[in-house]
Amino acid sequence: MGEYNDLIKILLGETVKYVLLLLFSVLAIRLWRRLPQLSARHLWYNFLLAGLTSGIACGIGYFSVNHSLSLLYSYYARRAFDLAHWPSSFILFQTSAKCWRNADAVGGQGVCLLLLGNPRAGVELIHEAKALRHGQNTPFEEYYAGEFYFFQDQPDQAVPLLEASSANPIYYWNVAKMLAVVQLDRHQTADARRLMKPFLQVPVQKGEYDHAYIMASFALIDGKTNEVRALLDEFPSDQDQLNPFWKSRFDQLRAKTQN
């Protein structure tokens, strides 16, 4: 439904812009064309009106083309983002914002900078996008900002952002896992179990460190050490791709199973 609403907004917006442009252009042309036939009494008024209408038509044309280009670049930026091409996505968002400074393009740039390892500028841009939307961020921005704070071990800042982003179903699963990890870190196991309750039967996939960590923690609390070891064996701590955030947690679990 969200996709449909976005499509409707774009279709309506584009149609209104270009029909208005056509309307004012035709009106301006008609007004200029009738100018030589007018008597002096109507001439000045018509001349002023023709000039004003032409100005409005040029203005609408200029802003319409810029706005459309901005939408186009934003669309390609999102496609590049979905393919995990962060630098290309950043440049496309930047070009989009140059054409028409809008909150989505600014927020998109911010998210890309977060992922490209420039968190300070990224967070600044996300805040700017929020200000442009009068205090609101999109689930996309909230999710990636929340994820950033989560991996920076700043759960107090991460949790509200992640909770807000879970309104969009595409982030729900990842958000549930991150919030469960936060609850486990706070030793609030019951809350973590409540968050993961709908997904307890979901098998752990390769590379899903968060899911593996949560399930191993639950198994450890339940005293199922063999299950914990089996899960941890799939994610050895000397693995290169294991980031420090997970490495420390997996090492803690390992230490607990040995005790």
Place this chain on the structure above:
Amino acid sequence: MFQKCFDLILRSRLENVMAAGVSAVLLVLFLTTRLFRSIQLGPLSFAFILLPAGILAVKSLLGLLASPQSGDDNQSTTRFLTSFFRPLFKIVRDWFPFLLLCASYYSLYGNLILRVNPHVADSPLSQIDGWILGNQAAVLLEPWIRPWLTDFLNAVYFSHLLFFPGIVLYFYLVGETVAFRRVMMGFLTLMLMGVATYLILPAAGPEKFLADRFTHDLHGQELSHGVNYIINVGRVSYDCFPSLHVGIPLLLSFYLRDYRPKLFLPALLFVLLMVFATLYLRYHYLVDVLAAFLYAPAAYYLNDFLLGHWPGERISRMADEIKTTNLKLET
């Protein structure tokens, strides 16, 4: 004062009164309850009203651009502006009430679906199909699945979005205002009946409900993928019983019988293709299609009844008759 307002309402076109009335009800619902939270433009508002109205507006503007300077252009600027905007105002005046009604009905549906009745009716509908055919229509059609047939029927299914606006636009362009308004009101009467039934009997359709019973994929190619994308993006859920994809072309064929009798049989052929498409493509149960054959004639007669008995319509008919008589007398 009250009498004057009442007179004005009775003298107005039926679609204006209905659009104002339904919008006022929705506004009250919006302001006083939590039932109604958003105004939505459905795909039919776009395809059936905004698209032809937009084409007319562009045509009108291009016509103004291409037309030579007339003697009227020497008049005052205010008069010139009035004559410039008149055709555009006429388009808005003729089409806007229908857009408002269509959007209101869709919004009613979008806001209230599964709230009036949270239980989906797929099970009883598929049981009725089983009782009629001994099996499900979409399952029985599985041996017929061919990629080219899937593509062709997808094209038929999609052409519904062009067939109706094409005919309506034609009536409007040739100046058959009565036919135009009758067809539009008929469509909206059918839509209201359909939306009311969707709210009472929401159903997702065989594609979802019988997903585990299908053994063959529909094997559509590029064309089908494109149509599927548009339908999946634009389609509203639980809009199964009755099939408006069959009902609307059927209703249109009744109007074509009245105004263009030569097109009646081709229109019926299109309806039959649409019946086959809706069943083959797993969008509807057979009972939905059968219901459409009851809903379309009901909408046709109900609409004619409303138009025939509304005072405003009678007054405008009388005015037309007086005009014609005067013209005859003058000649």
